[in-house]
Amino acid sequence: xxxxxxxxxxxxxxxxxxxxxxxxxxxxxxxxxxxxxxxxxxxxxxxxxxxxxxxxxxxxxxxxxxxxxxxxxxxxxxxxxxxxxxxxxxxxxxxxxxxxxxxxxxxxxxxxx
Amino acid sequence: xxxxxxxxxxxxxxxxxxxxxxxxxxxxxxxxxxxxxxxxxxxxxxxxxxxxxxxxxxxxxxxxxxxxxxxxxxxxxxxxxxxxxxxxxxxxxxxxxxxxxxxxxxxxxxxxxxx
Numbered sequence: 001x002x003x004x005x006x007x008x009x010x011x012x013x014x015x016x017x018x019x020x021x022x023x024x025x026x027x028x029x030x031x032x033x034x035x036x037x038x039x040x041x042x043x044x045x046x047x048x049x050x051x052x053x054x055x056x057x058x059x060x061x062x063x064x065x066x067x068x069x070x071x072x073x074x075x076x077x078x079x080x081x082x083x084x085x086x087x088x089x090x091x092x093x094x095x096x097x098x099x100x101x102x103x104x105x106x107x108x109x110x111x112x113x
Numbered sequence: 114x115x116x117x118x119x120x121x122x123x124x125x126x127x128x129x130x131x132x133x134x135x136x137x138x139x140x141x142x143x144x145x146x147x148x149x150x151x152x153x154x155x156x157x158x159x160x161x162x163x164x165x166x167x168x169x170x171x172x173x174x175x176x177x178x179x180x181x182x183x184x185x186x187x188x189x190x191x192x193x194x195x196x197x198x199x200x201x202x203x204x205x206x207x208x209x210x211x212x213x214x215x216x217x218x219x220x221x222x223x224x225x226x227x228x
Contacts, residue, residue, distance in 0.1 A: 043219040
């Protein structure tokens, strides 16, 4: 099983729709979680951190479910500019090296006019 | 504030040549990461440094790859000799305080093509 898994998509949704992505992780000792977005031919950029109690930033809501070992990202009222690949990032403890931040393969979102 | 700065932005070279990628992390960041991204394999961690010391290089594909961080504001990733399968986008990222909930910040990347 991969350390961090995501549905690659693509998710094709109309403008204004609500869309949600999940990301599962295998190491129950993981403590830090993030969502990044990556536009075509650009670098990944931090979208938001994911806190234990869940957190919201405008149209974006992130949730953590430790029992089932997944995080989610909800986008409400999607815009054309939300079209991108969304990367889930999980810190994975390493025996000798502390921890590593492992990126998921990404979920591609296309918001259609 | 300046972000992570990488150079060159693009590199096209023939196989067998030495390639050197450069990175300047954000000032004050303790950790520096080198990643490689391809369509097939996604974003892969190659190596990371803490306070200029390499901590985990288990992601470096083979001996042709080497990385150095001579000081807190500069790192290089070198491929010698280069091969066509090394063609990818190479990202450098930096962050503060690995133990805390701090995210990584990425440079614009170097698009490397080995012919």
